[in-house]
Amino acid sequence: MIAFVVAAYLIGSLSFAVIVSKAMGMADPRSYGSGNPGATNVLRSGNKLAALLTLLGDGLKGWVAVALSAHFAPRHGLDAQAVAAAGLAVLAGHMWPLFFGFKGGKGVATAVGVLLGFSPWLALAAAATWLFVAVVLRISSLSALVAALLSPVYAYFIVGPQSVFFGATLVIAFLVLHRHKSNMLKLLSGQEGKIGDKADGDAKHQ
DSSP, rough: OOHHHHHHHHHTTTTTTHHHHHTTTTTOOOGGGGGGSHHHHHTTTTHHHHHHHHHHHHHHHHHHHHHHHHHHHGGGTTOOHHHHHHHHHHHHHHHHHHTTTOOOOOOHHHHHHHHHHHHHHHHHHHHHHHHHHHHHHHOHHHHHHHHHHHHHHHHHHHOOTSSSSHHHHHHHHHHHHHHHHHHHHHHTOOOOOTTTTSSSOOOOOO
């Protein structure tokens, strides 16, 4: 199981916000806006394609880590616990990436990718919740907080309270909420930005 966890963590350590921005000749997303290497902050640069590629990349790596573990675990006599552990490891890699000084993103897209690996219906429920709040209120962090809070509820009914994936979803929700502590404070003070707000200065080029 250790090999699965290490591999998943390394996959998670690939920060697509930084990789995509560098490939497209943009400023490091950690240098503007919220400083968070995620799709929402990349969107503040005004480059929608870069933000979309970041979103897809971060989500895909979460799913890939879980899918690969689910495929290879039975061959090594491992069960769903190894798959769940890989899901948590890839999210940890995104939040604390080895390749980028352990300063990563808040894990929303990667978390959805992991949930997709656990159960497509679980991922759909969480993503739909995020999208609904985002469309209505246009605040990415609030969308993430609501989706994180409700995801264990969805998991309870979709995968069942006895499933190891239910326990993993609880941990995922806690990690995402933990990474959004500063956003909670901004929300309470009315200072949280909205989706599509531009970053100060020129974030399009280095």
